[in-house]
Amino acid sequence: MGGRMVAEYRPEIIEPKWQKYWEEHKFYQTDEKKDKKYYVLEMFPYPSGRLHMGHMRVYSIGDVLARFLRMRGYSVLHPMGWDAFGLPAENAAIERGVHPAEWTYSNIETMKKQQKALGISYDWEREVATCDPDYYKWTQWLFLLLYKRGLAYKKKAAVNWCPKCETVLANEQVEDGKCWRCGEEVGVKDLEQWFFRITDYAERLLQDLKLLSGWPQRVRTMQENWIGKSEGALIRFSVQNSGQEIPVFTTRPDTIYGVTYLVLAAEHPLVEELIAGTEYEKEVRAFVEKTRKLSEITRTSTEMEKEGVFTGAYCLNPVNGTAVPILVGNYVLMSYGTGAVMGVPAHDQRDFAFAKKYNLPIRVVITPKDVALKAEDLTDAYIDEGILINSAHFDGMPSEQAREEIIKYLEAKGWGERKITYRLRDWLISRQRYWGTPIPVVYCEKCGTVPVPEEELPVLLPKNIQFTAGGKSPLAQCEEFIFTKCPACGGEARRETDTMDTFIDSSWYFFRYTDAKNETAPFAREKADAWMPVDQYIGGIEHAILHLLYSRFITKVLHDAGYTSAIEPFTRLLAQGMVNKDGAKMSKSKGNVVSPDEIIEKYGADTGRVFILFAAPPEKDLDWSDRGVEGSYRFLHRVWRLVDRYADAVQAPSNRVPDEEDLALRRAFHGALKKVTEDIEERYNFNTAISAIMEAVNAAYSYVNSKGEKIHPGVMKEALEFLVLMLAPFAPHLGEELWQRLGHQESVHLQSWPQYDEKALQVSEVEIVVQINGKVRGRLQVPVGLDKEAVQKLVTAEAQIARHLAGKEIVKVISVPDKLINLVVR
RNA sequence: GCCGAAGUGGCGGAACUGGCAGACGCACUUGACUCAAAAUCAAGCGGGGUUCGACCUGUGUGGGUUCGAGUCCCACCUUCGGCACCA
Numbered sequence: 065m066g067g068r069m070v071a072e073y074r075p076e077i078i079e080p081k082w083q084k085y086w087e088e089h090k091f092y093q094t095d096e097k098k099d100k101k102y103y104v105l106e107m108f109p110y111p112s113g114r115l116h117m118g119h120m121r122v123y124s125i126g127d128v129l130a131r132f133l134r135m136r137g138y139s140v141l142h143p144m145g146w147d148a149f150g151l152p153a154e155n156a157a158i159e160r161g162v163h164p165a166e167w168t169y170s171n172i173e174t175m176k177k178q179q180k181a182l183g184i185s186y187d188w189e190r191e192v193a194t195c196d197p198d199y200y201k202w203t204q205w206l207f208l209l210l211y212k213r214g215l216a217y218k219k220k221a222a223v224n225w226c227p228k229c230e231t232v233l234a235n236e237q238v239e240d241g242k243c244w245r246c247g248e249e250v251g252v253k254d255l256e257q258w259f260f261r262i263t264d265y266a267e268r269l270l271q272d273l274k275l276l277s278g279w280p281q282r283v284r285t286m287q288e289n290w291i292g293k294s295e296g297a298l299i300r301f302s303v304q305n306s307g308q309e310i311p312v313f314t315t316r317p318d319t320i321y322g323v324t325y326l327v328l329a330a331e332h333p334l335v336e337e338l339i340a341g342t343e344y345e346k347e348v349r350a351f352v353e354k355t356r357k358l359s360e361i362t363r364t365s366t367e368m369e370k371e372g373v374f375t376g377a378y379c380l381n382p383v384n385g386t387a388v389p390i391l392v393g394n395y396v397l398m399s400y401g402t403g404a405v406m407g408v409p410a411h412d413q414r415d416f417a418f419a420k421k422y423n424l425p426i427r428v429v430i431t432p433k434d435v436a437l438k439a440e441d442l443t444d445a446y447i448d449e450g451i452l453i454n455s456a457h458f459d460g461m462p463s464e465q466a467r468e469e470i471i472k473y474l475e476a477k478g479w480g481e482r483k484i485t486y487r488l489r490d491w492l493i494s495r496q497r498y499w500g501t502p503i504p505v506v507y508c509e510k511c512g513t514v515p516v517p518e519e520e521l522p523v524l525l526p527k528n529i530q531f532t533a534g535g536k537s538p539l540a541q542c543e544e545f546i547f548t549k550c551p552a553c554g555g556e557a558r559r560e561t562d563t564m565d566t567f568i569d570s571s572w573y574f575f576r577y578t579d580a581k582n583e584t585a586p587f588a589r590e591k592a593d594a595w596m597p598v599d600q601y602i603g604g605i606e607h608a609i610l611h612l613l614y615s616r617f618i619t620k621v622l623h624d625a626g627y628t629s630a631i632e633p634f635t636r637l638l639a640q641g642m643v644n645k646d647g648a649k650m651s652k653s654k655g656n657v658v659s660p661d662e663i664i665e666k667y668g669a670d671t672g673r674v675f676i677l678f679a680a681p682p683e684k685d686l687d688w689s690d691r692g693v694e695g696s697y698r699f700l701h702r703v704w705r706l707v708d709r710y711a712d713a714v715q716a717p718s719n720r721v722p723d724e725e726d727l728a729l730r731r732a733f734h735g736a737l738k739k740v741t742e743d744i745e746e747r748y749n750f751n752t753a754i755s756a757i758m759e760a761v762n763a764a765y766s767y768v769n770s771k772g773e774k775i776h777p778g779v780m781k782e783a784l785e786f787l788v789l790m791l792a793p794f795a796p797h798l799g800e801e802l803w804q805r806l807g808h809q810e811s812v813h814l815q816s817w818p819q820y821d822e823k824a825l826q827v828s829e830v831e832i833v834v835q836i837n838g839k840v841r842g843r844l845q846v847p848v849g850l851d852k853e854a855v856q857k858l859v860t861a862e863a864q865i866a867r868h869l870a871g872k873e874i875v876k877v878i879s880v881p882d883k884l885i886n887l888v889v890r
Numbered sequence: 891g892c893c894g895a896a897g898u899g900g901c902g903g904a905a906c907u908g909g910c911a912g913a914c915g916c917a918c919u920u921g922a923c924u925c926a927a928a929a930u931c932a933a934g935c936g937g938g939g940u941u942c943g944a945c946c947u948g949u950g951u952g953g954g955u956u957c958g959a960g961u962c963c964c965a966c967c968u969u970c971g972g973c974a975c976c977a
Contacts (some may be wrong), residue, residue, distance in 0.1 A: 282971075285894055289973045296977085314977060327977090368975070381906090395975045405977045413891095414975055487976060610974085672897055678915070679902060685970095687902065691916050698929095699915085742906085752904065755914035762914090769931080833910045838958040865945095877956050884909050888957045 075668025079797045083180055085125050088600050092130075092185040096594070098139040103595045104130045105574055105634075107603030107611070108145045110193075112152060115178045117643035117650060117676075117688065119605065120660040124673045125640060125682050125750070126602050127184045131504035131793035132744050134185075135817040141595050142185060143577040145192035146172050151229055151245065154499045154538075157531040164499040165527070168195055178660060182669045183796045185813070190580040193571035195499070199576065202586035203569050204504040206618070209625055215261040216493075218513065222331070222398075223492055225253040229538075231258060231496045234565060235489050236290070236610045249798075258503060258562065260491040260584040266291055269488075269616055278636030280683070283608045290609050292487025295511065298481035299406065299473045301326060301379040304387055308334060313401035313485050317474070318466035318765040319505050321455040322429035323381050324419065325407040326390045327372060330355040331398035335375065338390065339522035344376035348392055354372070355394045370395045371416050375526070382479035383470075384456065393418070401485050409445065410437075418443035428453050430463050461590075469834075488513045490615065493565045496553045498529060499540040500563030508550035523559070537561055570611055574598050574633060592628050601634035602682075608639065633810055638748065641685035643676070650688070658688055670795035671697045677750040677794060699758060700798055701789065701840035706764055707784050710775070715807060718778030726776040727824075729767045733783045734824040736760035740790050750794070757790050781806075789818050834859050835886040836868045852879040859885060 086092065106126040109119055130142040146168075153164035160167075173194060179186065191390050210216040223345045224233040228248035232255060253274075262269075270291045273284045296315035303310060310326060328335055330352040339345045351373040354722065372393035379390055388407075395414065396405055409426045419426055426439040428452040431488060437446055450464045458466050474480035494503065494636045496855045502523045504516035516523055526545045539545055539561040540842030550557035576597045579587035595621075612634070621635040642649060645656040663672040675696035680686040697770070722730070743753035764783055768775055784806060792799030792812045803812035834842040842864050846855060856877055859865055869889060876888035 070898095280895095282894060286972055289893070291975070292973085294976070312977080316977085370975070393975095396977095397976070400976045402977095408977095412977075414977080485976080487973090605971085619895060681903085684903095689902070689916070692902070693950080695915055747906075749904095749906095751902095752914080755904075765931085790909055831910090833956070835909085838909095839954090843910075878909090881910060884958090886957055 069166055073701050073798070075670060075797065076665075077698075078801045079181070079183065079668050079670070082797045082800045083183060086185075086798075087180070089190075091811070092142065092187050092402065094141050094143075094187045095139045097365075098137070100138045101141070101595060102133045103141045103574075103598045104133065104600050104603070105141075105143070105577075107601070107607065108147050108570070109175065109574060110147045110150055110152075111168055111175055113171050113174070115175055115182075115660050117658060117660060120177075120182060120663075120672060120684075121643055121676050122602055122604070122640050123182060123184045124177065124676050125638065126600075127182075127673075127747075128677065128744065128750060128797075129738070129798060130185050130553075130601060130791045131749075131813060132817065134813065135789070135793070135815060136745075137816065139554065141190075142187060143190040143192075143580070144176075144179065144184070144186040145190075145573060145577070146147060146194065147566065147570050147573075148172065148195035149500045149563075149569055149595075151231075151235060151497060152498070153613040154497060154531065156592055157499075163527070167762075168193075168499075180515040181780050182660065182673070183838055185796070190577050192573060192576050192580055194501075194566070197522045198523060198583075200501040200569070201566065202576065204521050204523060205517070205586055206563065206568070206572060207501075207504055208515050208518060208521075210260055210621060213621065213625065215264065215621060216258060217261065218258050218557040220254060220256040221492075222252050223248045223255050223257055223502075225255075226250050227498075232492055232494060234492045236491075236566075236613065237565075237567075244711070250355065255494075258505075258560075259566075260568075260617070263486060263490045265617050265620055266293070266486040266488045269450055269613065272616070272620075275503075275632055276634075276637070279634075280637065280639050283605070283612065283637060283639060284436055286608045287613055288505055290488060290613065294485050294487075295323065296467075296483060296485070296543070296775075297474060297476060297480050298402070298483035299382065299408070301382065301388075303334075303338070303390070304329040304378040304380060306338075306377075308337070310334060310390070310404050311480075312404045312556060313483055314406055314407045316408065316649040317470045317480075318452065318463040319408040319411045319429055320381070320383050320406075320470055320474075321407045321458070322408040322410050322427045322450075323386075323388055323429055324409060324425045325388050326379055327393035327396050327407055327418075329377075329391065329396040329398040329403040330392055332392070332396075332403045334391065335392055336768055338377040340377045342708075348373050348375055351392060351394075355392075360577075368395065370414065370421070372418060372422060380651075382474070382477070385631065389424070391422075392836065399489060400487065410439060410442065411445050411447055412524050413447060414447045416442070427454065428681065429673070434667055450734060459687060467514045485611045491617075493568060494562040495565055496537040496540070496561075498525070498531070500566055501569060502539070502563055503560045505560040505724045506548055506550060507560065508555060510551060510555055510556075511550055511552040514552050514557070520551065534667075539563070551657045556811055567611060567614050571614040572622070574615070575619075575622070575628065586627075589627055589629075592630070596628055597632055598634045600636045600638065602638045602640060604642075605639040610636070624730065638682060640682050641680065643686050643688055645688040647687065649762065662713040663693065667693060667697045668700075668797070670798045674754060674794050678754040681749055681751050688711055699761070700795060702765075703761055703787065704798065706719040706761065706768075707788065707805055710768070710780055710784060711805045711807070712801075713775065714777045714781035718781075720775060720776060722776055722779055725771060726779045729763060729776075729783055730824050731827070732763035732780050733786045736812060737786055737790060737818060737820040738825070741820070743791070754794060757794075760787060760790075786818055788812060790816060829884045832882065833884045834862075836865070837888055840885060841865055841868055848882055850882075852881075852885070855879060855885050856887070859887070 096451055104126050106122045130140050134140050148168050156162055156167045157164050207665055224238050226233055226243040226248050228246045238250050243250055294315050298311050298313055299315040300309045300311050339348045372391040375390045378387040398769045407415045409415040410428045411430055428437045428439050431437045431453050432450050452458045452461045452466050471482050500783045504523045506514050508514055526542050529542055531538055545559050548557050548559050555790035575587045575592050577776050579591040615633045619630055622628045623631050648654055650657045675693045679692055739756040740753045743749040788799055788802045799812045829845050830848050833840055834844055874887050877889050878886040
């Protein structure tokens with residue numbers, strides 16, 4: 065260590081100095097030896113160009129934890145990498161003629177420099193970029209693993225299509241009918257695409273949410289809603305004069321006797337068969353055509369008028385043999401349940417409206433206890449629980465019980481069975497884009513679909529490629545890529561030209577960090593087991609479903625295949641809030657953008673970090689305040705001056721017995737240490753941790769102002785050392801510089817977190833609050849540990865308080881030792 | 891419609907298990923230093939009231955429990971977030 069000491073706080077000098085020092089000494093390389101291990105991870109960024117304040121916030125949070133835990137004696141894994149595949153790189157290629165790889169790697173270089181300028185303690189030896197063949201080779205391996213386990217399959221389906229991104233999207237990636245990335249309205253296309261069978265894991269993904277007590281309730285609820293479990297029954301209706309059966313899913317089997325019609329989705333495979341050659345053929349076909357043309361958004365909108373058309377066919381209600389008409393309706397979705405619903409207008413609001421519109425019969429089968437409902441009196445459906453009527457031998461049964469009994473009855477008769485349905489659908493992973501991981505599959509005329517053998521991975525992205533807007537996917541036009549030999553028979557074959565959804569790249573990267581340089585496997589199990597699951601994951605709430613659900617799924621697949629003992633990837637999750645300015649999200653169009661660069665340049669990284677952590681608790685949105693930053697800058701200056709001024713004086717021998725003031729200073733710093741430790745460790749309240757440090761600094765100024773030359777060197781030295789140690793995780797450069805100023809040779813970041821002394825916190829006197837009938841009437845200095853009676857004696861002797869007692873009778877005395885006494889008077 | 895979170899000074903926020911509401915910071919006011927300003931240091935800072943000792947009032951609204959409620963219970967209002975013809 066070394067370097068010239070400067071007299072003023074000059075972040076522009078000390079920050080680069082220490083960054084260089086840390087880099088040269090490979091300071092933050094992961095120490096794998098200790099038993100106490102902790103994995104701190106911030107969501108890796110997409111290399112879009114430059115860091116924004118959201119990045120600065122998430123890295124600052126992670127870095128405080130990483131540095132604190134190292135001081136607490138943990139081996140900390142704190143890596144960083146790049147979610148480097150994605151559309152913007154390709155758009156840059158189209159717009160500016162730069163190759164996506166070049167654009168991406170140059171952005172990575174810039175952003176990495178910025179991260180270093182923030183003083184974040186990453187282990188750069190483990191850096192990964194998902195667009196690197198050494199990485200995507202293993203993403204392809206992961207695809208093959210899912211393929212082998214029957215979890216990757218290809219099917220033709222109506223899929224979400226973003227016309228602007230010119231690719232398909234998974235359901236999770238459509239928000240409000242719009243593309244999650246570009247906001248364009250999403251349409252529908254019939255395409256043959258690759259899917260991951262995430263629905264096989266629906267129940268486990270739901271159940272294991274219970275294990276995630278370290279996640280915000282909000283995120284767990286969102287995932288629960290997304291998975292959307294419903295329990296009910298599958299009931300088969302047979303079509304009259306035909307051998308066909310129509311299965312329907314219902315959560316209300318107790319209303320089975322109230323069915324008066326059946327509705328099929330426009331896409332239902334039976335529609336064509338039912339109408340072929342009948343007088344209804346033309347009308348129904350026109351209706352189906354019209355419905356199918358509607359986009360998903362209009363079709364699923366609540367305001368959408370419910371329309372339907374009769375097919376001419378009837379089916380039989382299995383429980384009572386009643387023939388009910390079959391219709392085709394625009395509100396029934398082929399993708400949920402069975403694509404067919406039973407209509408129970410008396411007990412379902414939608415069915416009620418539909419039945420009224422088309423004059424379908426309404427049959428009441430559930431009634432509240434005391435009132436007898438009549439179909440003709442209903443103005444709305446009766447959707448609540450009740451007692452069954454008009455339901456054969458189930459009459460008089462409460463609906464809740466009837467649901468169970470009717471399922472049993474259906475099962476016994478073979479008409480249906482218990483059934484659970486999920487809203488979650490399989491994960492569509494094909495993308496018609498270039499800048500992504502190629503799907504490692506070839507199509508051979510003889511052998512059909514053949515996965516590329518593991519030893520032939522990676523299937524490399526060709527470098528030489530044409531980018532033009534509005535065309536086909538670039539890979540689909542690249543002959544050098546397409547034509548290949550079949551790995552099975554050696555004959556002519558064509559490669560799959562779709563690439564994988566980039567969410568696959570990011571659904572396993574946290575495993576790769578544990579063994580980033582492994583050339584023979586994605587990661588060694590023992591390395592992964594040493595670190596996984598991630599102890600603390602930090603990132604934006606926008607990934608509450610997408611990335612976090614996918615990562616949970618992939619982790620479970622890896623677990624089932626024996627590659628990891630982890631069943632969940634992230635033990636604790638911190639969803640950090642956004643960084644706003646003037647109450648709105650920072651955006652170029654609003655002109656309210658503040659960049660990390662300008663903050664570093666003007667005040668230094670330490671000031672920016674302290675402000676961002678001090679302004680709000682991490683999970684809340686934060687309003688950027690230029691004045692507030694000034695305040696943090698002032699605070700660091702204040703710390704600097706205090707330490708600089710007394711650094712030499714405190715080296716003097718301490719031969720004086722500490723007096724009251726000395727002890728008070730000691731108490732202030734031990735108290736602050738206690739609070740800071742608890743705030744970081746237990747509650748992640750960095751804002752209150754910093755405020756506790758500020759209070760301690762204020763106490764130190766009061767002390768030196770009062771003591772002048774007569775400060776106690778030993779007590780002051782301890783105070784300054786505590787101060788620098790406590791501040792080091794927040795302001796790491798200033799910490800280093802001041803630690804050196806205090807005469808230490810070794811880095812502050814290699815020190816142990818100090819331990820507060822319970823004895824130093826002890827006081828001889830305390831101020832207790834005196835209440836009369838619960839109102840504060842005074843305060844009193846009393847010796848610590850004084851009992852209730854003695855306090856009461858002291859209190860009643862006080863003139864200020866005695867006034868309130870005059871002519872009254874004390875009926876009750878409540879005492880909280882060393883804190884409060886409340887006299888209840890009448 | 892269903893589910894969830896949150897409402898505290900001029901502002902960001904604090905108050906951990908029911909026990910001094912407003913820590914800490916910003917802004918503002920005053921004083922010291924200065925020729926002056928900045929910086930720094932010191933003091934004040936919810937509202938009302940004042941004989942400067944009080945006292946009253948105050949954490950979205952209305953009730954309740956309690957010696958005591960920002961904190962617990964009930965009802966409501968507002969804001970934000972998620973899900974939503976899901977059968």
